[in-house]
Amino acid sequence: MPDSNPYALIFDMDGVLIDNTSFQARAFQLLFRDLGLTTNALKLLRRLNGMPATKILETVFTNPVPKKQLETYADQREFLYRTLYWEKRREMPGLSKFLQEARTAGFRIGLGTGSGNDTIGYIIDHLDLRRYFDVVVTKDDVDRGKPHADTYTVTARKLGIAPERCLVFEDALMGEQAAYKAGMRCIVLSSSIKPDKFQAPLKVIRNFQDITPAQILELLEKAPVTPKPSKKLAEKTYAKL
CATH class of the missing domain: 3.40.50.1000 (HAD superfamily/HAD-like)
Structure with a gap:
């Protein structure tokens, strides 16, 4: 070449x-539980994975959510993900x-x-x-x-x-x-x-x-x-x- x-x-x-998709999904699922949402996070990610977290989160609410609030939720999800994945990080x-x-x-x-x-x-x-x-x-x-x-x-x-x-x-x-x-x-x-x-x-x-x-x-x-x-x-x- x-x-x-x-x-x-x-x-x-x-x-x-x-190989972290299952950890990403678990973090979303824990966030959804806290927010009182019943969305299946793994199915959601199989469809929308690759989008920014705020965009994914935007799809699970019936009514519009302010951008700043979506960013807060995304930060919470990120914290949950890092906690879950901390000792599992490997290429x-x-x-x-x-x-x-x-x-x-x-x-x-x-x-x-x-x-x-x-x-x-x-x-x-x-x-x-x-x-x-x-x-x-x-x-x-x-x-x-x-x-x-x-x-x-x-x-x-x-x-x-x-x-x-x-x-x-x-x-x-x-x-x-x-x-x-x-x-x-x-x-x-x-x-x-x-x-x-x-x-x-x-x-x-x-x-x-x-x-x-x-x-x-x-x-x-x-x-x-x-x-x-x-x-x-x-x-x-x-x-x-």
């Missing part, structure tokens, strides 16, 4: 770098080895997440992963979160790589759609959603022991066209929000 025209790998964080199997091999192979590497700087520090700095990323983009760097393309478009721009040469790693339906809206191809991890729920990933993996940089190059060369976002999937999951 010539350095003059490299590919880039862009990673979501939750459910990709770490997805095979991640560090894969990232090192990808850098050696010449890939540019970016992180594009809907979480804020404090949250990603809690994960990637604790696990000593920041050194692998050329660029880190958070919710604070974009105007609109997933399923909009902004997170991945900004990451690609900061990496200096054209969208068609970027491959996104996602675990969420909205994240996959955001990748396609950004003009990028996608590999998905089946850490929180069944493989058949996704639209058109190049490959479905359980973790990073299932893929190598060489295999990624083969996949990119065999499937050069980026899928168009699915209107049907959008209508089913999030278009009416």
Whole structure:
């Protein structure tokens, strides 16, 4: 792979770098209990995971809730999540080895997440992963979160790589759609959603022991066209929000 025209790998964080969806769901469920809500948090996240927490919370109330109150609820959920996940923080199997091999192979590497700087520090700095990323983009760097393309478009721009040469790693339906809206191809991890729920990933993996940089190059060369976002999937999951 010539350095003059490299590919880039862009990673979501939750459910990709770490297998934490069940802890996220538990934190939401505890918050819902305190608020007297009966929403099933795990089902909710399977549909809306990838959106900022305030946007997810906005969907569970019958009447509009002020933005400031939603932010307070999101902070409470974040505290619950960190408490639950504190001693469970570990990278997805095979991640560090894969990232090192990808850098050696010449890939540019970016992180594009809907979480804020404090949250990603809690994960990637604790696990000593920041050194692998050329660029880190958070919710604070974009105007609109997933399923909009902004997170991945900004990451690609900061990496200096054209969208068609970027491959996104996602675990969420909205994240996959955001990748396609950004003009990028996608590999998905089946850490929180069944493989058949996704639209058109190049490959479905359980973790990073299932893929190598060489295999990624083969996949990119065999499937050069980026899928168009699915209107049907959008209508089913999030278009009416």
